[in-house]
Amino acid sequence: MAYTVILHILGDLPVLGEVDELPKPTDTNVIVANPRQRDGKDLHYLEANVVKVIFPLARVNLIEILESQEEDKIIGFVRE
Secondary structure: OOEEEEEEEOOOOOEEEEEOOOOOOOOOEEEEEEEEOOOOOOOOOOOOOOOEEEEEHHHEEEEEEEOOHHHHHHOOOOOO
8 A cells, every 4th residue: 555645855845646555663664656846846956757766864854654545445434
């Protein structure tokens, strides 16, 4: 299951993307697929055809995990 995350990089714009699994405490890097800005624009320091980026966790301040749309469809209230 892929997670949509926002990586807050030291001294740079936050990066929105998908990760296959969340980093473990022993990991030193995180691999992000489809990296982009929060508004969907390309990152200025990446080429246009880049699909995955490896970020060192030492440069990451915070990782936000966003709720997936699938979870919204599964959980809900039923009214009879």
